[in-house]
Amino acid sequence: MTVDLTTKFTDFKILKDEPLAHYSWTKTGGPADFLAFPESDQQVEALVQYADQIDMPITVLGNASNLIVRDGGIRGLTIILTAMNHIHVDGERVIAEAGAAYIETTKVAQQAGLTGLEFAAGIPGSIGGGVFMNAGAYGGETKFVLESATVLTQELAVEVWPHEQLNFGYRHSAIQDQHAIVLGATFKLRLGHKDLIQHEMNHLNYLRKSKQPLEYPSCGSVFKRPKGHFAGKLIHEAGLQGYRAGGAEVSKKHAGFIVNVDHATATDYLHVIHHVQETVFAQTGIHLETEVRIIGVEP
Numbered sequence: 001m002t003v004d005l006t007t008k009f010t011d012f013k014i015l016k017d018e019p020l021a022h023y024s025w026t027k028t029g030g031p032a033d034f035l036a037f038p039e040s041d042q043q044v045e046a047l048v049q050y051a052d053q054i055d056m057p058i059t060v061l062g063n064a065s066n067l068i069v070r071d072g073g074i075r076g077l078t079i080i081l082t083a084m085n086h087i088h089v090d091g092e093r094v095i096a097e098a099g100a101a102y103i104e105t106t107k108v109a110q111q112a113g114l115t116g117l118e119f120a121a122g123i124p125g126s127i128g129g130g131v132f133m134n135a136g137a138y139g140g141e142t143k144f145v146l147e148s149a150t151v152l153t154q155e156l157a158v159e160v161w162p163h164e165q166l167n168f169g170y171r172h173s174a175i176q177d178q179h180a181i182v183l184g185a186t187f188k189l190r191l192g193h194k195d196l197i198q199h200e201m202n203h204l205n206y207l208r209k210s211k212q213p214l215e216y217p218s219c220g221s222v223f224k225r226p227k228g229h230f231a232g233k234l235i236h237e238a239g240l241q242g243y244r245a246g247g248a249e250v251s252k253k254h255a256g257f258i259v260n261v262d263h264a265t266a267t268d269y270l271h272v273i274h275h276v277q278e279t280v281f282a283q284t285g286i287h288l289e290t291e292v293r294i295i296g297v298e299p
Contacts, residue, residue, distance in 0.1 A: 003054055005034045005077065009047065012083070013037040020073060020296075023080060024064040025124065027217040028266040030073030030296060032059075039083045041150075041158060041183050048181070049156055051077045059295060060181050062126030063101065066133065066220045070296035071266045081128055084183070089114070093147065094187045098128030102135065105187075110201060115192030116145045121201035122208040124220065128182035132175045133291075134168045138204050143168035147188040151180040158183065171224055171291055213251040216259035222273060223256060223288040231288055232256030238279050245271035267299070 006014045014036045020029035038044045051058050057076035061067065064080070081099035088095055089112040096105045102123045109117045119140020123130065130142050131149050148162045167174040175182055208214070223231035235241070235255035243250045247264030250272060251257040258272050277288050 003056070005036065005047075005050075008050065009036070009043075012039050012043055020064070020069045020078070023061070024067055024069055024219075025217055026068060026219045026260050026264070026266070026269060028071070028260065028264055028269060029064075029069030030071045030266070030299060032074045032078035033076055035078045035080065037080055037083045041084075041152070044079065044081070044084075044181065044183065045152060045156060045158065047077065047079060048152065052156070060128075062099065062129030062132070063124060065124040065126075066129065066135075066292050068219055068266050068269050068292055068294045070270070070294070071299040072297035074296045079181075082126065092189050092191060094189060095184065096127045096187070097184045098126060098131075098182045100127045101125075102127055102130050106201060109187070109189055110194060110197045113192055113194045113197070114189035115197050116189040117187060118197060118200040118204060122205045127185050131166070131182045131185050132173055133171050133293075134173050135171075138207070141168070143173075145187045145189060147186045149175070149182055149186075150184040151175065151182055153180050154178065211254055213253040213257050213259050216251070216261055218251070218257050218259045219269070219292045221256050222258050222290060222292050223276075224291045226286050226288065229286060230256075234280050234284060234286060234288065235276055238276075238283050240276055240279060243272065243275060245275070248272045250276065266296070270294070 006016050017031045018035040019031050021027055036047055059074050059078045061080045084097040084099040086097045087100050087105055087108045094109050102120045102125050106117045106121045119138050123135050134142050148160050150160050152158055232255040240250050241252050241255050246268030247262035248258055248268035249261045251259045281287050
């Protein structure tokens with residue numbers, strides 16, 4: 001590229017040709033042309049505005065936990081928001097920047113004696129990713145507790161979108177449709193008892209640890225839940241647990257996960273995903289839709 005963003009912006013970290021395998025939870029992914037770590041809303045806005053001016057494509061990532069980046073990497077500018085991680089409590093509200101870890105946000109809520117976020121105690125993503133995907137677990141969803149989100153729109157306006165404007169659905173929000181960038185979120189919770197909140201968080205984390213293959217890198221739950229079915233059960237019944245391509249394998253512990261057991265590539269992951277989809281469809285007529293985001297270019 002003719003433009004070098006590492007010299008254009010010097011008040012925060014920008015890396016050139018940086019492998020995204022260093023940041024993704026699958027430990028896979030090719031290089032980003034430029035990888036930026038802004039530390040404020042203003043820096044995000046400046047980055048996006050400049051990239052727009054020079055017609056450079058932009059990709060925004062949170063904690064890269066429910067994500068597969070193809071081995072060819074990502075062209076243009078990739079923004080990771082994990083340096084924007086401030087969390088504070090205001091009465092019965094918890095306000096978090098987009099890059100804050102969802103798990104850390106639940107801990108802050110518990111310490112403040114606020115209940116409602118327990119379901120997210122083990123969700124490895126960021127707040128921005130949680131809002132973007134309407135992340136959920138164990139019967140809870142982001143939409144149940146989110147009061148509003150602060151976003152940067154395509155028109156480069158910073159706006160506060162109330163819950164109603166976010167149009168939440170299953171693993172869906174208006175952020176996806178309108179290509180906005182989440183900068184922060186406000187959760188409206190309820191007063192509770194710290195010990196009871198912690199007990200519920202411990203219980204859910206125990207369930208997660210006992211049922212999910214947390215000992216291996218993975219992208220979390222790979223497939224959306226088909227109506228009337230469970231993806232993991234369909235995969236298990238298709239005899240696919242242990243199916244492997246390269247270093248990527250359908251988990252023997254939980255069929256809804258694909259784990260990196262031996263230096264897998266993103267191409268390995270995609271091969272396993274496609275094989276699972278084809279096999280389940282051939283046996284049941286049900287198409288498993290991916291929950292994990294798959295981005296980037298082919299190698």
